Amino acid sequence: MIDSTVLASINLHAVLRNLETLTQLDADAEDLLNGHRCAIRFSVPGIDRLTLTFDQGRCQAARGEAVPASMNLRFSNADHLNLMIEGKKNPLPTKGFRSIGFLKRQFAGAADLLSMYLRPDIKRLKSDPDFFRMATVLFANTAFYAAAEVANLDPVGQALLAKIEPGSINVTAGDDFQVCLTNDNGLSVRQGSSAAAKAFMSFDSLETLGGVLRGELDGFVCIGRGQMSFKGRIPMIDNLNKLLLRVEAYLS
């Protein structure tokens, strides 16, 4: 069963937070946003807030309310946010009306770019290596950040998280993709790797990473071929894999 609160949390903290990565990797996004300063807070009842701070062409995503916001977007409930992500509903700004222009132009443009990568054109994915790289990194980001939301909020996810011991898991595809998931009374994700990780999930390429996460490749076959490998505390990896299956149910 898909829980709309979990989905909304995924939409904020896994999908929209990707704007941070997008602006690091995509020059078009940077150009679009350059010269604009704005901090947008997304408020959905019952879910940690997300604040996206745009400055000098970059975006920074922050959880909670520690970072000040110049604009507040309120959603009446989780479904309201989920419908906005599908493009079927608009948010209600309650603060920062002066930034509406930014919201409608720059932010909407960046969000369109993001969805171009997250719902990619299959032909372009095959023919344009740069596009493939961006789309795969952003998609993988979404999947692993979503795994944390599922682990913390979804009942199945919580049952799986209970079997993941405290500590970190490094997930890598060479130098192209590196995230670290840490269980410390809840699962969190950050870019990069931990020197003290207890478990390791490695992909030999972005092709394998993307193929496995999109369900186009048989992950177990990839393990047999050595394209995907695990080591360290295997129960951590095993339960992360099950979390990713659950993520697939939310994102499909």
Added chain:
Amino acid sequence: MDTYVYKKRDELFERAAAVIPSGIYGHLGPAEGCFIPTSAFPFFAERAEGAYLYDVDGNRFIDYMCAYGPNVLGYNHEEVGEAARRQWEKGDCMTLPAESMVELAELLVDTVDSADWAYFAKNGGDVTNLAMLTARAKTGRDLIVKFVGGYHGVAPWMQAYGSPGILKSDVSNIITLPWNRLDLFRDLLRKNPGRIAGLISTPYSHPAMYDSELPAEGFWSEVRSLCTEHGVVLIVDDVRAGFRLDLRGSDYYYGFKADLICFSKAIANGYPVAALCGQQAFRNAVGAVFNTGSFWLSAVPFAAAIKTIEVLKKIDGPALMHRLGEKLTNGLSDIAQTHGFTLLVSGEPALWNMRLTDDESGVLHQAWVAECVRRGAFFTNHHNLFINCAMTDADIEKTWEIADDAFRAVRKNHAMKAR
């Protein structure tokens, strides 16, 4: 020491991958089998003989997984094979069961301490499931207690909520307690009067991924009397340890008597058969449960089981495996020490568990196991290992040599802090 190379393995795996989900699924596969890294492990067997497994690339391994338990006398055991062949000539899967079914039941009742009857199936999971159904049928109660890490098969109630395909309702009548915690079991009984149908447990804790743990002093005698007092059916899952510790059953080995006891792996030296045995009080309940399968009463595995048990009795298999296991593991621990590693050995010697404790993540242990496999000792890094009766002192010495060279390779490849 030379290390093995695998070529045909990869060709065959590609063929498998084209037509079989995962290529090789389940515990024999590179993923579930924790082949870390996969490059170190064989994937497909060409043949097996005695203590050895030969892969499709012609490499020979001293096989310490023993097909995850079934190989107890040695692969392709001549007397067992001959008994199976003789039955096969007469018939195997037929419309009626053969005399070999009755003979095996008689032999089990004579051999297994807690057996007044025997009921047959194929896999271990068939009889652990049957035991659960029997406990519910007998008591009219719902709840089943098991212990953390206890593996009883793959039926939904045996799996964990959160695993793909498993619903909360599948496990809502299952209570899982930590091993060796009598206080928690007592507490549970007190809080659920008249609700607990059965307790299912392996004779000692031998979970995959974690160290094995023997029963604490007095644990089983207290569990036995609590079950009797509260009308809880005591089910021993002896699928893995059965016939490796004591032919009379692992409950007998630990000094108590199960109500129901499950056997499979080692019972027929690799021929497919499982048995649920139990005390008189449970025969009507097990008979009332509807449970059967197309191949359950096939005659050949029964003939193989009879011969396996006869040979195990003749050579006192459990004592032999205990001695071999103890010798092997003492040597491995000593060799680890000479290289500055600490090998923790747990469980019973005939199906011991081992783990290098020198790093928290287990990466060193995985690396050492891989180096052993590359040199011809088939271990896995996540599961207990098994001894079989065909192993010799020479095999153990060869394994020590392999382990020694493997430690040297690990030392070279993994820079470790000075200790």
